[in-house]
Amino acid sequence: MPRTAETGPHSQTLSRGIRALEVLAEARTPLTIAELSSALDVHRSIAYRIVRTLEDHALVTRDDSGRLQPGAGLAVLARSVSRDLQAAALPELGRLAAELHMTAFVAVWDRSDCITLATVEPQHNGATLAQHPGTRHPLDRGGPGIAIQSALGRDEWQQRVPEVPYRAESDQSRERGYALSHDEVIPGLSSVAVPLILPHHRPAALAVVYLGTAVDPAPIGAALIAAADRIARAVG
Secondary structure, three states, rough: OOOOOOOOOOHHHHHHHHHHHHHHHHHHOHHHHHHHHHHOOOOHHHHHHHHHHHHOOOOEEEEOOOOEOOOHHHHHHOOOHHHHHHHHHHHHHHHHHHHHOOEEEEEEEEEOOEEEEEEOOOOOOOOOOOOOOEEEEEEEOOOHHHHHHHHHHHHHHHHHHOOOOOHHHHHHHHOOOOEEEEOOOOOEEEEEEEEEEEOOOEEEEEEEEOOOOOOOHHHHHHHHHHHHHHHHHHOO
């Protein structure tokens, strides 16, 4: 019997459902069915069936105009992911956001990507930079990826993840204690990040993002290093 999408090594339907959640999580605004079907490269009828199933599990919801956005069920699932790390990190993220007036977040290493695990935005009247949990970006871009590479060093990185190039900036960050990036993930944004080395966890990163470059990164790096040390003690 010929191998189909459902009898092969993975389920195409499940894969599309997961990809739909990723698309909605990464979108800056709620999406229409047409926009989602285009992003998934499937017919609208298929996208509609995927959405109906995800709605049944509260993983997708609709706003007043019928546009699609992540549902509350995702928050329930997310709370169980790295629960100890999230519990230890959230107070520190809140402190960093308040003191630095920047969005603070923890990014975890997932294959060739970084995924935002938890985030806190500063509470003030100015513009804030949203870094939503679940946001994914390539590991070879941005401060968190550099920080994660710096935690392992060139030799170990090339052994463990040969498909992702080791950046020269990672060696510099290893010496300095914190990583820097600008204009790599989102145009105009800068990031300062430090590695989070925790027992029973893959290397992660503690980071902040802000607009422009007219900021001295040294005190930011020092604040992040201190916060990362407190998180490590709380988890360990």
